[in-house]
Amino acid sequence: MNEYRQTVRKWVKPEDLNQHSALFGGRVLQWLDEEAAIIAVAQLGTRSVVTRYMSEVNFVARAESGDLLQLDYRIVAFGRTSLTLSCSVENTVTGQEVLTLDRIVFVAVDENGQAYAHGQTEPTEGTERLRG
Amino acid sequence: MNEYRQTVRKWVKPEDLNQHSALFGGRVLQWLDEEAAIIAVAQLGTRSVVTRYMSEVNFVARAESGDLLQLDYRIVAFGRTSLTLSCSVENTVTGQEVLTLDRIVFVAVDENGQAYAHGQTEPTEGTERLRG
Amino acid sequence: MNEYRQTVRKWVKPEDLNQHSALFGGRVLQWLDEEAAIIAVAQLGTRSVVTRYMSEVNFVARAESGDLLQLDYRIVAFGRTSLTLSCSVENTVTGQEVLTLDRIVFVAVDENGQAYAHGQTEPTEGTERLRG
Amino acid sequence: MNEYRQTVRKWVKPEDLNQHSALFGGRVLQWLDEEAAIIAVAQLGTRSVVTRYMSEVNFVARAESGDLLQLDYRIVAFGRTSLTLSCSVENTVTGQEVLTLDRIVFVAVDENGQAYAHGQTEPTEGTERLRG
Amino acid sequence: MNEYRQTVRKWVKPEDLNQHSALFGGRVLQWLDEEAAIIAVAQLGTRSVVTRYMSEVNFVARAESGDLLQLDYRIVAFGRTSLTLSCSVENTVTGQEVLTLDRIVFVAVDENGQAYAHGQTEPTEGTERLRG
Amino acid sequence: MNEYRQTVRKWVKPEDLNQHSALFGGRVLQWLDEEAAIIAVAQLGTRSVVTRYMSEVNFVARAESGDLLQLDYRIVAFGRTSLTLSCSVENTVTGQEVLTLDRIVFVAVDENGQAYAHGQTEPTEGTERLRG
Numbered sequence: 001m002n003e004y005r006q007t008v009r010k011w012v013k014p015e016d017l018n019q020h021s022a023l024f025g026g027r028v029l030q031w032l033d034e035e036a037a038i039i040a041v042a043q044l045g046t047r048s049v050v051t052r053y054m055s056e057v058n059f060v061a062r063a064e065s066g067d068l069l070q071l072d073y074r075i076v077a078f079g080r081t082s083l084t085l086s087c088s089v090e091n092t093v094t095g096q097e098v099l100t101l102d103r104i105v106f107v108a109v110d111e112n113g114q115a116y117a118h119g120q121t122e123p124t125e126g127t128e129r130l131r132g
Numbered sequence: 133m134n135e136y137r138q139t140v141r142k143w144v145k146p147e148d149l150n151q152h153s154a155l156f157g158g159r160v161l162q163w164l165d166e167e168a169a170i171i172a173v174a175q176l177g178t179r180s181v182v183t184r185y186m187s188e189v190n191f192v193a194r195a196e197s198g199d200l201l202q203l204d205y206r207i208v209a210f211g212r213t214s215l216t217l218s219c220s221v222e223n224t225v226t227g228q229e230v231l232t233l234d235r236i237v238f239v240a241v242d243e244n245g246q247a248y249a250h251g252q253t254e255p256t257e258g259t260e261r262l263r264g
Numbered sequence: 265m266n267e268y269r270q271t272v273r274k275w276v277k278p279e280d281l282n283q284h285s286a287l288f289g290g291r292v293l294q295w296l297d298e299e300a301a302i303i304a305v306a307q308l309g310t311r312s313v314v315t316r317y318m319s320e321v322n323f324v325a326r327a328e329s330g331d332l333l334q335l336d337y338r339i340v341a342f343g344r345t346s347l348t349l350s351c352s353v354e355n356t357v358t359g360q361e362v363l364t365l366d367r368i369v370f371v372a373v374d375e376n377g378q379a380y381a382h383g384q385t386e387p388t389e390g391t392e393r394l395r396g
Numbered sequence: 397m398n399e400y401r402q403t404v405r406k407w408v409k410p411e412d413l414n415q416h417s418a419l420f421g422g423r424v425l426q427w428l429d430e431e432a433a434i435i436a437v438a439q440l441g442t443r444s445v446v447t448r449y450m451s452e453v454n455f456v457a458r459a460e461s462g463d464l465l466q467l468d469y470r471i472v473a474f475g476r477t478s479l480t481l482s483c484s485v486e487n488t489v490t491g492q493e494v495l496t497l498d499r500i501v502f503v504a505v506d507e508n509g510q511a512y513a514h515g516q517t518e519p520t521e522g523t524e525r526l527r528g
Numbered sequence: 529m530n531e532y533r534q535t536v537r538k539w540v541k542p543e544d545l546n547q548h549s550a551l552f553g554g555r556v557l558q559w560l561d562e563e564a565a566i567i568a569v570a571q572l573g574t575r576s577v578v579t580r581y582m583s584e585v586n587f588v589a590r591a592e593s594g595d596l597l598q599l600d601y602r603i604v605a606f607g608r609t610s611l612t613l614s615c616s617v618e619n620t621v622t623g624q625e626v627l628t629l630d631r632i633v634f635v636a637v638d639e640n641g642q643a644y645a646h647g648q649t650e651p652t653e654g655t656e657r658l659r660g
Numbered sequence: 661m662n663e664y665r666q667t668v669r670k671w672v673k674p675e676d677l678n679q680h681s682a683l684f685g686g687r688v689l690q691w692l693d694e695e696a697a698i699i700a701v702a703q704l705g706t707r708s709v710v711t712r713y714m715s716e717v718n719f720v721a722r723a724e725s726g727d728l729l730q731l732d733y734r735i736v737a738f739g740r741t742s743l744t745l746s747c748s749v750e751n752t753v754t755g756q757e758v759l760t761l762d763r764i765v766f767v768a769v770d771e772n773g774q775a776y777a778h779g780q781t782e783p784t785e786g787t788e789r790l791r792g
Contacts, residue, residue: 008140009170009259015279015543018708019594020773025711026693033686038141038200047198047225048678051685054717059710062773066179066283068170070259092259093179113680113722127141127202127224147411147675150312151462152377157315158297165290180282182323183289189318194377198679245284245326272404273434273523279543302405302464311462311489330443330547332434334523356523357443391405391466391488411675414576415726416641421579422561429554444546446587447553453582458641509548509590536668537698537787566669566728575726575753594707596698598787620787621707655669655730655752 004123006073008035009092014065023061023098029054032071032087032101039073040083040106044118045129052082053105061091061098068092075123081115082107136255138205140167141224146197155193155230161186164203164219164233171205172215172238176250177261184214185237193223193230200224207255213247214239268387270337272299273356278329287325287362293318296335296351296365303337304347304370308382309393316346317369325355325362332356339387345379346371400519402469404431405488408459419457419494425450428467428483428497435469436479436502440514441525448478449501456494463489471519477511478503532651534601536563537620540591551589551626557582560599560615560629567601568611568634572646573657580610581633589619589626596620603651609643610635664783666733668695669752674725683721683758689714691731692747692761699733700743700766704778705789712742713765721751721758728752735783741775742767 016027033051040049063069070092076084084105089098108118120129148159165183172181195201202224208216216237221230240250252261280291297315304313327333334356340348348369353362372382384393412423429447436445459465466488472480480501485494504514516525544555561579568577591597598620604612612633617626636646648657676687693711700709723729730752736744744765749758768778780789 009174011166011170011173013279015541018710020708020710020769020771022710022769022773024693024697025714026690026697029689029693029714030686033684033689034143037684037686038143041143041198041200042141042224047200048680050678050680050682050721051719053719054685054689056716057714059712059714061710066173068173068179068259068262092174093262095263109680109682111680113682127200130200130225131227145675147409150314152312152314152373152375154314154373154377156297156301157318158294158301161293161297161318162290165288165293169288169290180284182282182284182286182325184323186289186293186321186323188320191315191317193314241284241286243284245286273438275430275434275437277543298407302407305407305462305464306405306488311464330437332437332443332523332526356438357526359527391464394464394489395491411673414578416576416578416637416639418578418637418641420561420565421582422558422565425557425561425582426554429552429557433552433554444548446546446548446550446589448587450553450557450585450587452584455579455581457578505548505550507548509550537702539694539698539701562671566671569671569726569728570669570752575728594701596701596707596787596790620702621790623791655728658728658753659755 004075006039008071010069010071012063012065012067012069017063017065021062021064023063025059028061028099032104035071036073036085036087036104037106039085042127042130043083043123044108044120046108046118048109049106050109051104052107053103055101055103057099057101059099062096063091069098076103078121080117136207138171140203142201142203144195144197144199144201149195149197153194153196155195157191160193160231167203168205168217168219168236169238171217174259174262175215175256176240176252178240178250180241181238182241183236184239185235187233187235189231189233191231194228195223201230208235210253212249268339270303272335274333274335276327276329276331276333281327281329285326285328287327289323292325292353292363296368299335300337300349300351300368301370303349306391306394307347307387308372308384310372310382312373313370314373315368316371317367319365319367321363321365323363326360327355333362340367342385344381400471402435404467406465406467408461408463408465410461413459413461417458417460419459421455424457424485424495428500431467432469432481432483432500433502435481438523438526439479439519440504440516442504442514444505445502446505447500448503449499451497451499453495453497458492459487463487465494472499474517476513532603534567536599538597538599540593540595540597542593545591545593549590549592551591553587556589556627560632563599564601564613564615564632565634567613570655570658571611571651572636572648574636574646576637577634578637579632580635581631583629583631585627585629587627590624591619597626604631606649608645664735666699668731670729670731672723672725672727672729677723677725681722681724683723685719688721688759692764695731696733696745696747696764697766699745702787702790703743703783704768704780706768706778708769709766710769711764712767713763715761715763717759717761719759722756723751729758736763738781740777
């Protein structure tokens with residue numbers, strides 16, 4: 001499924017940096033998770049997805065206010081109830097890699113929070129599954 | 133320049149809605165402007181862009197918590213110091229149009245806030261202009 | 265109805281500015297809408313109002329952290345289901361005009377999000393319509 | 397100086413309430429302080445004011461999402477380096493008093509954070525002192 | 529009950545400071561209330577507590593971005609329906625006292641917002657009362 | 661160093677949950693990082709710390725609005741330029757484990773963002789290293 005790729009750009013604001021222009025790790029993690037969830041919602045065709053797993057993260061982040069981060073997501077695998085994504089983050093102004101995330105896993109859940117079989121096996125570019 | 137298109141998705145949270153599941157107009161306007169600015173930064177090759185103009189907006193918004201909005205931006209024109217974008221916003225869950233924005237104009241500014249000729253005339257898909 | 269005027273002041277914080285002390289357009293639009301909605305609520309006597317329309321906006325904004333913006337609202341017209349306001353925004357520290365908004369329109373909606381006749385035709389200074 | 401009165405309205409959002417529709421005390425205190433500071437800035441003619449004192453507060457707060465709070469400020473006294481305000485807060489939908497604050501004191505400070513004599517002795521309705 | 533003590537640390541960010549590195553009073557008050565409420569929840573064994581009273585506050589605050597504030601809470605008294613705490617706040621980088629709060633009072637409320645007898649008379653270090 | 665333990669409690673608000681009362685993963689990660697950084701600042705005696713590494717995270721999170729999360733941090737190791745912490749997170753209302761984090765690593769950095777030897781080898785309960 002290497003052909004699928006979703007790119008998201010985030011604008012770094014002063015509140016995302018410490019005094020020495022290092023990105024707060026927690027902020028980057030929040031972006032990573034939220035934008036991945038938006039992809040999972042469109043792929044799995046449900047607004048109810050939860051984060052189940054995130055693999056280890058090495059931060060090599062450095063940025064100035066106004067820099068653009070580019071988050072490049074790929075689909076690793078469709079599971080029975082899950083979707084696994086990977087992501088690499090680059091500071092587009094410096095060209096440096098900020099971090100690489102091997103796997104973040106989302107699960108489709110019903111109204112009781114139980115995982116269910118989502119029935120998807122192939123990526124989609126659109127959002128038509130949400131209107132199913 | 134109709135071939136260029138940039139798509140951004142936003143997840144609607146409870147704090148974006150009033151008691152009757154109507155989107156707050158101001159929240160949508162903030163998203164429209166911020167995501168357009170991110171496009172302008174990559175197109176004009178500078179982190180210093182300011183919003184100069186936004187055309188009229190008709191809100192036909194309705195959403196529930198968890199809905200995905202899709203913002204589809206197109207480039208209308210490169211000016212000498214400016215970039216003009218248009219945008220249509222759709223609720224991907226209901227398939228309904230939320231609003232259409234004919235024009236939002238950004239200007240590249242120097243450190244004194246003065247507009248300058250940015251030298252760009254064609255769209256780019258990437259972010260290479262920020263590393264120029 | 266030119267006699268009615270409502271003034272709101274907003275304190276500019278660092279997070280409202282880009283690196284060159286230009287106000288983010290989206291932030292100003294959010295303030296414009298939210299404070300106008302607060303006026304509409306008191307005038308129409310219902311907490312359920314939605315933004316229906318905003319006319320074009322030219323930004324001539326410049327500010328420093330700590331500056332005060334003054335938003336001066338006037339009532340343009342009471343419609344059957346709507347209220348139309350105008351607004352001019354000034355940076356009170358520099359005395360400069362930030363923008364002028366000709367029309368922002370709110371509609372009173374019922375629990376199904378349908379517009380209804382609000383029955384108001386004259387401005388009020390108070391909030392007594394909310395206790396009707 | 398009883399004739400001077402400044403009224404500010406705040407819209408209650410879901411995030412300002414606990415599960416039983418009680419306003420978070422800390423949120424109301426933040427509004428009380430921030431809006432009072434905006435008044436102090438205009439009265440003392442400087443963007444550099446700090447909160448020095450707040451008298452005791454009894455909370456009798458109850459609100460629903462969408463309610464409007466009205467904060468009525470009065471000027472208690474101009475000191476040599478300070479300004480003292482009082483405030484009463486009402487839920488305009490229920491007509492109930494939320495709290496009464498006897499005194500909140502701001503001080504004008506220079507770039508070293510030291511209080512200085514601001515030279516003001518009378519209220520103003522406008523913002524002309526900021527352009528002095 | 530002097531032996532009970534709860535310490536909370538807060539990291540000062542640029543958005544918590546004015547231009548002259550003075551802490552916004554409203555921000556500190558919000559922290560004071562929110563962290564005290566978290567203590568009240570664990571002591572009273574209910575998620576439904578409301579702030580009823582806060583005694584006067586003298587601000588002697590000064591901080592830089594990145595400073596750590598330490599909030600030291602003590603339990604003053606268990607009432608029939610209430611809990612009274614005190615708090616002193618120190619800037620741990622400068623060693624200076626930021627403020628002292630003699631009393632903040634929380635009340636346990638039922639689903640109608642009415643105070644009820646919580647039945648607690650002694651402090652606990654843990655959170656076992658929330659699972660009662 | 662198993663004897664050192666730092667406990668932090670977080671109050672879950674509606675904005676931290678999705679429609680099915682599942683905690684947003686990104687929000688929990690942000691809390692994990694920010695509270696760990698506050699510990700690192702006190703242990704390493706510098707306000708300039710950056711997150712370098714976070715090990716994998718399994719989310720088994722479920723919460724209601726008003727629930728208290730308890731984050732229990734332990735010190736794993738002092739490195740030459742780094743500090744490694746672990747953390748377990750519990751929902752104190754249900755008594756359930758939310759997640760376990762084996763390692764989060766912070767590095768002390770100078771004004772150029774370069775790691776330096778912090779000289780600490782033992783935990784401290786206090787904040788005295790910040791006044792060194």
